[in-house]
Amino acid sequence: xxxxxxxxxxxxxxxxxxxxxxxxxxxxxxxxxxxxxxxxxxxxxxxxxxxxxxxxxxxxxxxxxxxxxxxxxxxxxxxxxxxxxxxxxxxxxxxxxxxxxxxxxxxxxxxxxxxxxxxxxxxxxxxxxxxxxxxxxxxxxxxxxxxxxxxxxxxxxxxxxxxxxxxxxxxxxxxxxxxxxxxxxxxxxxxxxxxxx
Amino acid sequence: xxxxxxxxxxxxxxxxxxxxxxxxxxxxxxxxxxxxxxxxxxxxxxxxxxxxxxxxxxxxxxxxxxxxxxxxxxxxxxxxxxxxxxxxxxxxxxxxxxxxxxxxxxxxxxxxxxxxxxxxxxxxxxxxxx
Numbered sequence: 001x002x003x004x005x006x007x008x009x010x011x012x013x014x015x016x017x018x019x020x021x022x023x024x025x026x027x028x029x030x031x032x033x034x035x036x037x038x039x040x041x042x043x044x045x046x047x048x049x050x051x052x053x054x055x056x057x058x059x060x061x062x063x064x065x066x067x068x069x070x071x072x073x074x075x076x077x078x079x080x081x082x083x084x085x086x087x088x089x090x091x092x093x094x095x096x097x098x099x100x101x102x103x104x105x106x107x108x109x110x111x112x113x114x115x116x117x118x119x120x121x122x123x124x125x126x127x128x129x130x131x132x133x134x135x136x137x138x139x140x141x142x143x144x145x146x147x148x149x150x151x152x153x154x155x156x157x158x159x160x161x162x163x164x165x166x167x168x169x170x171x172x173x174x175x176x177x178x179x180x181x182x183x184x185x186x187x188x189x190x191x192x193x194x195x196x197x
Numbered sequence: 198x199x200x201x202x203x204x205x206x207x208x209x210x211x212x213x214x215x216x217x218x219x220x221x222x223x224x225x226x227x228x229x230x231x232x233x234x235x236x237x238x239x240x241x242x243x244x245x246x247x248x249x250x251x252x253x254x255x256x257x258x259x260x261x262x263x264x265x266x267x268x269x270x271x272x273x274x275x276x277x278x279x280x281x282x283x284x285x286x287x288x289x290x291x292x293x294x295x296x297x298x299x300x301x302x303x304x305x306x307x308x309x310x311x312x313x314x315x316x317x318x319x320x321x322x323x324x325x326x327x
Binding site: 072073074077078079082084085117118162 | 239242244
């Protein structure tokens, strides 16, 4: 059961996790991207926080759609459309009271939508390299946050072929992908908030 | 409402977008609906959907709109903006795979002669390798 108080706590936990790590995300992005990932994500999630009561009062699917739209409008960069598409697709696919099976299926659909939006696939040093193992862990009933952290770590030796990092070619190897890191942060915050409730 | 295809210029930098639009205006003239945008929602370098939506509205033509972009996020945000358009506009807005400055001038030149959206896109994309 996702009630208003729990939904508010969940949204706040995710937003605060991203905002608290904005400096780290920017540092990762300065290594292989254009150095704006932390700033952009912070701006987007501050906008989400500003409307948290409205988001919390909506049924879960509608809240996810509204949050996705806020991210599209406020994050900027490529991350805005990518995270916005992720949230909006989850909103479109999830029922108001999702089961674990519903989450697995909806996350699968959201992963396909992110692939299409970013014209990317797994193994290319992107957020997909976290989202796909997370879906698998969710389907197997495993440790979702642990899978996310491990998957983000696994992007370190990968070579980027999408986004700004791809210009670096082999020089992108040896750095964690900032989008993979932000995805892992979000997954960990969701898992913790849901686990505690 | 112009009878010519409109051109939208989307750069990470408002200065680059404005400068490109200035070049189009000087080289091609005022026969083509033209709009530009650049910068993230906080006013820094980057692109954002909201300003792209406004630029599309401003350059809208019933013949369609061709968008010229610089780097990755500009393309991703432009595609997002296209999907958010009303159904009757879908299929009449395209992102050109072309260098932003040269592509904008070539696309606008083609558009100013009354070319279709397809012709405008093809002309801009002749500049792309491969």
